[in-house]
Amino acid sequence: MADGTVDFAAASRAALQDPQLRGNFRRAMDGLMGKRAAQFPDAAEWRGVRELAAAVRLRALAKLPELLERLEENCSRNGITVHWAATTAEANAIALDILRKVDAKLVVKGKSMVTEEMHLNAVLEDHGIEVLESDLGEYIVQLDGTMPSHIIMPAIHLNTKQIAHLFKRKIKDAESREDAAYLTDLARRVLRAKFLAADVGMSGVNAAVAETGTLCLIENEGNGRMCTTVPPVHIAFMGLEKVVEKLEDVPPVISLLPRSATGQPITTYVNMISGPRKSGEKDGPREVHLVILDNGRSSIYADPELRDTLRCIRCGACMNHCPVYTKVGGHAYEAPYPGPIGKILVPQIEGLETRGALPHACTMCNACVEICPVKIPIVEIMGRLRVEAVRPGGAVKDGGAKASRAEAMVWSGWAAMNASPTAYRIATLAMSRLGNAAPSSLPLLKDWTRVDNEAVRSKPRFATRTLHDLARAKGIPDA
């Protein structure tokens, strides 16, 4: 929406009317769910490694400030320059400053969700710097001028035909061929020239190891390695929760992330960077910078219940298994992080005023919690955020933004009715006698029966006899 407020209901209705989009998602998500399941044939192994991965993430959060200091110390010792940013604006300013110092004109990027959060590409373009996304999916989305619809597979909303048309329109000399191998090769040719010419490479971080000052990145394409190896300067961006204590903490995370995300035993590349080119080495960047971003994460950390949001390793399994996401796709969430994790992360980062609809975009079916490799209680946090949205002065940004006097009155009336046996009897009697006469256009009923002012559901029917009546008829006395 123009004012920045997410209208999930409207966006999801539009998505539901798009059979092409629904078909693309259905096919992709069914495939991903099947492949993930095939990677966990042994339930005991899944339980054991999952407990370990969750423990690794919790231990990192328990020691978060100390580990970040240790990470900084060890990165600096390795020759990596560490920068801290409280806000996305600060992080963008740090990036611009580094780019200005090396007079950068062309930046190639590996996949980074944090830079999506920062809207970094738009900022750099405003400053006349050419930025090229090099992950194939991100490249497609960038050419298309849209947003990623999935954190792991950004262009999952498009099919081969749509991508072939896009390449034909945007890439010089492209043939109109609906062939994934041809299209991939075309992107290879365009992007290899850019890796060679780039002044700076940028990337995200999957895990940063405090013990050794090592940045771990996983990927299949090799573009991440290109961005972090070939250009003379590498800038890595990480959310401050991405740190782990020890190098040994990496294998459990790496064991679950690709299996949960795409159903692969491991990604093609696990790229562990512990510094810029050392003296005597023939390649690697001359400078490596690490930008550690807060952007609301320290506020999430302040609340012992909401803190679990920060365990996330960004595998995307929760969205692949979400009955809402798989129907409406990623764009309906209008956020860098869609799906279940986005529904709890984005409102906490951006506030409940504009993102208050997201925690309601959920059936509370718990599929995401069952599948999460680090056991984040997503549904509990979702419930908590629904409460925070109507409770002023709470722990979350813009808490109470969705508070409504009418709703508050209804709930206090409901509480009073249930607290008094007499009121309860009168109310249930009234409902059983008169409830069915109420028109479906009545304020609260309308929310259920109508969508876009069109009758879509029938009114619930009230029983003519109350439960108490029926119980008495069976000879069960009132308490």
Next chain:
Amino acid sequence: MPDARSAILAKLRADRDAHPLTPPASDFTPIEAKRWPDDDRLPRIRRLMEAVHTEFLDATDTDWPAVLREFLAREGVGTLLYAPETEVGKRLEREWEREGTHEVERVRGDPRCERIDPCLTPHPSHAPHGPLPSPGAGEGPTLIPYDKPIEDLKPQLFTAIDAGLTTTRGAIAETGSLILWPSADEPRTLSLVPHIHIALLRADALYDTFLQAMREQRWADAMSTNALLISGPSKTADIEQTLAYGVHGPKRLVVLVVRS
């Protein structure tokens, strides 16, 4: 920004101290328990890696340069980039010399290198125009030493080199992954930019898990500037979940298994 740093750390510390968190013990036994019998590791690695289009060559200490030569000739590979300071690199030079085909190039735009259009032929042997003619007797693929900084090698590295040869520090049975440990002698881009990556794997350097490898090799004591696990050629499924190989990194990964 030093201000952001101290503000963030102070807030995290105050928040954590107000609500300390006691994490459960980290029990690594589910990973430590993953074990394979000695004879099963290599077949497992091979099966997992072949499933993602990795190719394997079998050789011994004595014949690996010949096996490599034969492969390069068969596939019509014109140029091989190698690390001249490593034992493997020195052996390669000796063997090429012995065969009387010592063609160590100081890199320049050799027209031979243009024989394969590397961008258009993911598998030279499967290319529409059929396999390229093998070099004749006495004519081996040209060896190109990686003996200067990437800045002096960049354009050729991206356009004129068909294959790169690296060593490995072993392989991992659980996931079918090679361990690469780039160094001053063996640059990072050797396994990344050439269209074919050939990796020499010693058959006695096999580990059960990533965890076991990093413990036994004591990684935490001294990390390489760029330690790597490589489990296949570059690939993507970003176009409608269709697997395509060779998107940005090597199009082919060839593991040369060397037995004592």
